[in-house]
Amino acid sequence: MVKPRFQLDDVKAKAQGLWDNTIFPRFGIEVVLKKKKPCPACGGRDRFRYDDKNGNGDYICQHCGAGDGFSLIQKCTHLSFPDTIAEVAAIVGLDTTSNITDADREKWRKQKELRDKEQRELEHKLQENIARKAESIFRNAYLGDFSLYLKNKQIDKDPKIKITHDGNLLIPAYDEHGKMWNVQTITPDGQKLFITDEGGRTGGCFFMIGEVQPDLYDAHIICIAEGYATGMSIHMATGYPVALAFVANNQPKVGAALRQKYPNAVFVYCADDDSAKKNTGLKYAQEAQAITGGIIVLPDFTKIKESVA
Ligand SMILES: [Zn+2]
Structure with missing residues (x-):
């Protein structure tokens, strides 16, 4: 001692x-x-x-x-x-x-490595479980044709999302390789839920409204927004494809993922100002812009066409 x-x-x-x-x-x-x-x-x-x-x-x-x-x-x-x-x-x-001794430190370093590895494996396993659940929910949804949410917001249904028999919207969250990791439910009264079980992945996952038609020679526009209602409004106003990041702090990760997939695209980050805290939307849009370049627009989104022209 x-x-x-x-x-x-x-x-x-x-x-x-x-x-x-x-x-x-x-x-x-x-x-x-x-x-x-x-x-x-x-x-x-x-x-x-x-x-x-x-x-x-x-x-x-x-x-x-x-x-x-x-x-x-x-x-x-x-x-x-x-x-x-x-x-x-x-x-x-x-x-x-x-x-x-150095041997002690080496032992602790190895123990930490092992803990980290186990942790990563566990996380991955939980994420894969949720991914399977999401796919099943989306694939097996019993369909309906009316969403009060879409009606109230006066927005269209993207053909790639689903309306369930009880009026919920199902919006899949994909990674840049097209793998579905989670699914967002929007209830008729506008509540937004992901699969709540522990460990689901949403980081870097997005849903694309409209179709991206990358032109290998010319820059093309992809808008990146938070939620479905805002995203669809932007799509309806501009005709541009809109990637939904679902939440503000996911915009930088989604921007990075999309950049890998669409190296020539010009990204237009549409910062929500109705985020929980003031300027949260703008803060993450700026963070994303620092990673991928592009343009930030704040509502009113009708100005997008002018900004990118
Ligand atoms: Zn403990």
Whole structure:
């Protein structure tokens, strides 16, 4: 056992602000502030949150409990408490002695790699499950012919979406290779739902209203909007194909995916200003524009033709 030559409070004070970017990585631990992640200690999916609430590397895991940075390191590395304090003290420069060997670090790095790999495989499996479910829901839908939502919004039905017998719209979300990963339901009163089971993929997935007819020589226009009603209104007003990103923060990923598929297209990002927070739509449209180039238009969308002319 290492006899501490320093006070725990001193180590804590020195460690403030260094937990996520300096201290944890030395033990092969990765956290993201205020974002739900798999727990580095027990691997519990989506049950772990790093909030650094008291500035001591604090975390909460619904599965294996809550604690501070010292406790998380102990759980992950099985070091004793005094050894953990001593090692953190060494990292923050209070002491120069460290008992951690390169072999320890290598072991923790490998453990982290294994955790990451398992996590990726699990995520992929869950996404594939939802994808199968989405395909089945879309394929087997019992069809109807009236959508109150379309009527209220005074917009057309794209031939590639479906109306169910109970008046819901079904809008598939595809990746750039045409694989369906999820399906959005819009209820008659305008509620929008994806398959809610854990782990479905929507990131980078989109639905294309109209047809893209890429001309290999000339630039062609693809509009990128959030929801169906806005997207279809733009399509009806302009005749351009419109990719639906479904939510604002998906616009950059959808832009990147479409760029791979349509290298010559000019993208017109149609930022919604009725997003939950003010300027959210514009912020993500700008992020997307930085990745793919193109034009941003704000409502009123009737100006699109002038902007791209
Ligand atoms: Zn845990």
